[in-house]
Amino acid sequence: xxxxxxxxxxxxxxxxxxxxxxxxxxxxxxxxxxxxxxxxxxxxxxxxxxxxxxxxxxxxxxxxxxxxxxxxxxxxxxxxxxxxxxxxxxxxxxxxxxxxxxxxxxxxxxxxxxxxxxxxxxxxxxxxxxxxxxxxxxxxxxxxxxxxxxxxxxxxxxxxxxxxxxxxxxxxxxxxxxxxxxxxxxxxxxxxxxxxxxxxxxxxxxxxxxxxxxxxxxxxxxxxxxxxxxxxxxxxxxxxxxxxxxxxxxxxxxxxxxxxxxxxxxxxxxxxxxxxxxxxxxxxxxxxxxxxxxxxxxxxxxxxxxxxxxxxxxxxxxxxxxxxxxxxxxxxxxxxxxxxxxxxxxxxxxxxxxxxxxxxxxxxxxx
Numbered sequence: 001x002x003x004x005x006x007x008x009x010x011x012x013x014x015x016x017x018x019x020x021x022x023x024x025x026x027x028x029x030x031x032x033x034x035x036x037x038x039x040x041x042x043x044x045x046x047x048x049x050x051x052x053x054x055x056x057x058x059x060x061x062x063x064x065x066x067x068x069x070x071x072x073x074x075x076x077x078x079x080x081x082x083x084x085x086x087x088x089x090x091x092x093x094x095x096x097x098x099x100x101x102x103x104x105x106x107x108x109x110x111x112x113x114x115x116x117x118x119x120x121x122x123x124x125x126x127x128x129x130x131x132x133x134x135x136x137x138x139x140x141x142x143x144x145x146x147x148x149x150x151x152x153x154x155x156x157x158x159x160x161x162x163x164x165x166x167x168x169x170x171x172x173x174x175x176x177x178x179x180x181x182x183x184x185x186x187x188x189x190x191x192x193x194x195x196x197x198x199x200x201x202x203x204x205x206x207x208x209x210x211x212x213x214x215x216x217x218x219x220x221x222x223x224x225x226x227x228x229x230x231x232x233x234x235x236x237x238x239x240x241x242x243x244x245x246x247x248x249x250x251x252x253x254x255x256x257x258x259x260x261x262x263x264x265x266x267x268x269x270x271x272x273x274x275x276x277x278x279x280x281x282x283x284x285x286x287x288x289x290x291x292x293x294x295x296x297x298x299x300x301x302x303x304x305x306x307x308x309x310x311x312x313x314x315x316x317x318x319x320x321x322x323x324x325x326x327x328x329x330x331x332x333x334x335x336x337x338x339x340x341x342x343x344x345x346x347x348x349x350x351x352x353x354x355x356x357x358x359x360x361x362x363x364x365x366x367x
Contacts, residue, residue, distance in 0.1 A: 034062060034071045038078040039247050045082060045089055046209065046244055053096055056082060060104050069114045070319045074286050076108070076120050080276075081240060084127040088205040088240045102130040102138075109141050115149020118142070119156040119309045123276055126163060135164050152310065159308060163275075181221075188221035199224050201237040208241025211255045213262070220266050227267025235272040238263065239283040246288035253295040260299050270301040277308035285313050290325040297332050304334035312336070314361060318344060323354055330357055335364030 037059055044052035056079070063075040082089050083097025105128075108121035122142050125135065142157035189199070197203050197215065199222045207215035220226075226234040238260075245251050260268075270280040281293060281301045288296075293313075297303050306312050314334040317326040341348075341358055349355050 034059075034066075034074055037062060038074065041078070041082065042244055042247060045093055048090065052093060056093070056097065057100075060100060063104060064107060067113075069117055070321070072108070072113055072117045073120060073316070073319065076105070076117070076124055077286055079104075080124045080127045081243065084236075085129045087127075088202040088237060098128045098130075101128050102134050106134065106138055106141070109138055112147075115145075115147060115152045116309055116311060118145075118149070118153055120311075122153070122156045122160055123308055125160065126275055132164070135160065139164070156309065184221045185223065188218040191218045192222060201233045204234065205237040205241040205244075208238055208259060209244035211245055211252070211259060213255075213259060216259055216262055220262065225267075226263060227269075231267075231269060231272045232274065234263075234268055235270075235280065236274060238268065239274075239280055242280075242284045242292070243287040246284065246292060249289065251289070251292060253291040256292055257295045257299060260296070264299065270296065270299065271305070273305075273307075277306070279305045279307075281305070281313045282307055282311075282316065285316050285322075285325070286320065290322070290328055293325055294328045297328070303329045303332040315340065315344065323357065326361075327357055330361050330364060333364055333367075334361065335367070336361040337365050338362055340365075 037055070041052065041055035041059055043049075044055045049055075059075055059079055063072060063079070066072050066075065079097065079101055081087060083094055083101055085094060085098070087094070102125055105121040105125055109118050111118070113121075122138055125138055130138075139157050139161050142153050142160070145153040145157075147153070191214075192199065192203075195215070197218075199219060201224070204216070204219055204224060207219060242256065245256065260270075264270075273279055274283065279302055281296055281303060282305065284296070285293060304312055304314065312334065314326055314329045314336055317323075317329060336358070341362060348358065
């Protein structure tokens with residue numbers, strides 16, 4: 001990181017964060033759950049509120065203080081999405097997180113957090129475009145790990161090192177397809193122009209976030225491509241939009257299904273992996289309620305993929321105590337080995353339904 005390029009405001013924020021202080025109130029952060037803090041930050045970003053940086057700063061402070069695996073995982077994933085250099089956040093948010101998050105993730109990597117959390121922190125560095133010297137420091141730190149999770153952490157270090165050598169895969173730029181119906185295309189372009197919208201993936205993310213079927217249709221009619229080399233950018237836009245849409249607890253799974261069916265007809269796929277190896281279910285599992293995830297699976301999303309951190313949606317659901325969601329995943333074939341279960345539980349749950357669910361998951365794994 002070129003510290004000389006930091007603005008005075010960012011330098012001030014960085015110093016405050018390093019001492020566990022932020023522009024908001026620590027007592028306020030402690031009084032609210034991480035889900036509430038994340039929801040507020042996403043809303044501030046989406047509505048371009050001046051408080052967005054403060055809200056993000058509070059999330060990073062909460063991450064630094066957290067000692068809970070599920071909370072750490074949730075916070076890292078949310079911050080990664082907010083600051084991803086290829087994501088839909090405003091550039092000022094990306095710039096702020098590019099300066100702040102690599103150091104915060106490096107602190108997590110040096111901590112006594114669970115190995116999977118440290119692995120997640122290590123691989124999440126890629127989303128913020130860190131300088132080579134910081135990447136080298138992170139890789140060296142992980143390679144020196146001597147904890148019981150060292151094999152896993154060393155594996156993640158190897159993956160990050162390979163990524164650094166090979167270079168970050170390019171994400172397809174927004175592109176227009178040839179119009180099969182000139183009248184529909186003209187009408188769509190006029191509709192978007194009147195609403196001050198561009199034919200671009202960040203517009204698609206916003207349309208999905210609002211569950212605006214008319215805007216999605218206009219983007220498709222105007223020629224926004226979803227298939228082939230454009231899939232990574234389209235997938236990221238859709239995942240980001242769904243995460244925002246799901247901030248509304250009464251979100252309609254049917255409306256989400258209608259929009260996804262439109263996209264699927266144009267070549268969109270839900271099994272595309274992002275740079276962290278996450279497919280659509282994993283990218284939305286922290287934000288979206290069980291009925292929405294069930295709808296995604298019914299439309300073809302895979303219920304049991306493994307990401308680069310060797311984590312599955314079922315593990316994330318159980319870590320987050322979302323047992324209804326875990327049941328949906330197991331019903332659709334998701335499984336866990338006995339070793340995975342033993343790693344997650346010092347003692348098996350006493351609740352008979354939860355215990356039965358784990359037994360079914362282990363049976364699925366053996367099929």
